Amino acid sequence: AQKITQTQPGMFVQEKEAVTLDCTYDTSDPSYGLFWYKQPSSGEMIFLIYQGSYDQQNATEGRYSLNFQKARKSANLVISASQLGDSAMYFCAMRAQGAQKLVFGQGTRLTINP
Amino acid sequence: KAGVTQTPRYLIKTRGQQVTLSCSPISGHRSVSWYQQTPGQGLQFLFEYFSETQRNKGNFPGRFSGRQFSNSRSEMNVSTLELGDSALYLCASSSDRSGVNTEAFFGQGTRLTVV
Numbered sequence: 001a002q003k004i005t006q007t008q009p010g011m012f013v014q015e016k017e018a019v020t021l022d023c024t025y026d027t028s029d030p031s032y033g034l035f036w037y038k039q040p041s042s043g044e045m046i047f048l049i050y051q052g053s054y055d056q057q058n059a060t061e062g063r064y065s066l067n068f069q070k071a072r073k074s075a076n077l078v079i080s081a082s083q084l085g086d087s088a089m090y091f092c093a094m095r096a097q098g099a100q101k102l103v104f105g106q107g108t109r110l111t112i113n114p
Numbered sequence: 115k116a117g118v119t120q121t122p123r124y125l126i127k128t129r130g131q132q133v134t135l136s137c138s139p140i141s142g143h144r145s146v147s148w149y150q151q152t153p154g155q156g157l158q159f160l161f162e163y164f165s166e167t168q169r170n171k172g173n174f175p176g177r178f179s180g181r182q183f184s185n186s187r188s189e190m191n192v193s194t195l196e197l198g199d200s201a202l203y204l205c206a207s208s209s210d211r212s213g214v215n216t217e218a219f220f221g222q223g224t225r226l227t228v229v
Contacts, residue, residue, distance in 0.1 A: 033216075035217075035218075037220075042222060043202055043204075043222050043223040043225065044220055044221065044222040044223065045204060045206070045220035046220075047217055047218070047219065047220075050217065091157065093157075095216075099170065100145050100147050100162045100164070100169070100170065100208055100216070100218070101147065101159045101162060101170050101172070102147070102149075102157075102159065102206070102218060103159070104149075104156060104157035105156075106156050107156065
């Protein structure tokens with residue numbers, strides 16, 4: 001069975017600071033994908049970044065980067081130069097090979113203060 | 115390219131009633147998955163449809179069902195509603211690639227309130 005753990009229920013960060021959201025995972029599958037989604041108050045889940053289990057380099061997408069440490073089974077999201085619009089819930093998720101099902105963590109509520 | 119469209123956005127139903135939610139995936143996507151989001155249980159997988167066939171099912175009672183049409187649009191139905199069914203129901207569409215990096219695009223969800 002797959003499991004995602006996000007240990008930070010809430011985080012408060014000053015605008016323009018960098019922030020790291022923690023995610024650890026557990027799976028016995030050799031091939032898997034890790035995703036981060038942002039969910040604003042409107043409810044829509046917005047895809048941010050993806051990391052494959054066999055990828056050698058950490059994924060980056062604009063201000064988002066994923067700090068992937070396979071041996072520690074962690075996939076932390078780093079947001080550089082945070083903006084007020086980054087305030088939202090952030091979810092880490094995992095998908096196993098051959099399955100469309102995403103397993104989500106409990107989420108972290110990020111609040112950016114001006 | 116239009117995104118994933120879920121209708122209606124909001125619903126209020128009475129216990130015991132049934133409800134049908136609709137999801138139109140991104141054009142060309144044949145996989146549609148449904149998720150239930152509640153404050154207590156978080157995001158939980160309901161089921162996935164691909165080419166009109168249910169491929170995967172989560173751990174939900176039989177009151178939760180779904181179907182997919184030939185144009186890939188999907189509906190989910192909840193019968194004999196209970197208060198605990200109050201949730202945000204999210205639909206996600208994906209391309210027909212089954213690799214781990216297949217991105218799932220989500221709709222804005224349907225917020226169901228059971229009174």
